[in-house]
Amino acid sequence: MTSVLGLLEAKETAAREVIERLREEADRIVAELGEAEERLERLVIARETVAEVLGGPAGARRQAAVNGADAVVAGVMVVPCRREGVSARVLPEDYQRVMAVLDAEASMGGVRARALTVALGREEVPAKIECVRSMAKRLVARGWAAEETPGVFTPAAVSKEPSAAA
Template sequence: MTVTEVLAGPPSVVPEPTGSAVAGSTVPRRETDMAATTLAPDYQRILAVLESEAGREGMRCQQLALALGLEAVPAKVEGLRSKAKRLVERGWALQVRPGVLTALAVPAV
């Protein structure tokens, strides 16, 4: 072994990305056996509110912000809207009407 090989260290192994993940995203595409615990904490909190009694009929992002204890100022609401849209795009939530979100209905077992 040469000095260059020793200094280079062990070869790095890059894990293969999963098929359900979207490149550069913290929100993977939802599959049937996935739990919300696979999401980042902010996204878990959003889903918890949407799954609550208050979120069953659907919530606007301004209502969602208040339920999460955030100020309903444009900067906070728009950041939340971006996260909520990401949850909808990846199959974690539903947009029941324009601007109104709710959690997915979980089938009864």
């Protein structure tokens, strides 16, 4: 006859094995997701570059003197790193609009890319949402915005702690 403790130990061991297997699968999925997001960002940048070369908006061009030496080129839009005393007015117009929405929605605990896309007046389709998500992530990387919860963006000033991505 099997003891109750023996049965519980067997079920506990089985549960631990399931948890370990699921953790390994989650790690694999997170790694694949990261690679897919990087591919997407490169494609968005490539599309922005091609659009500019083919006659995109002239407002996308920024002078390097305005943005400083630590500006980073994203497509052809130069998105400078945030530093003390620099306002969001140095950002390209589209990024200024993203920051305005983030500032307006800061009290709501942050904005997801889909809601940000709608707030910017863009069509709610995957391509537009991913473009806006890429812009928000670029703002996070440059210190203008924060992403404390994956996929939820806030202005950096509302952030509880500085973004590790900057």
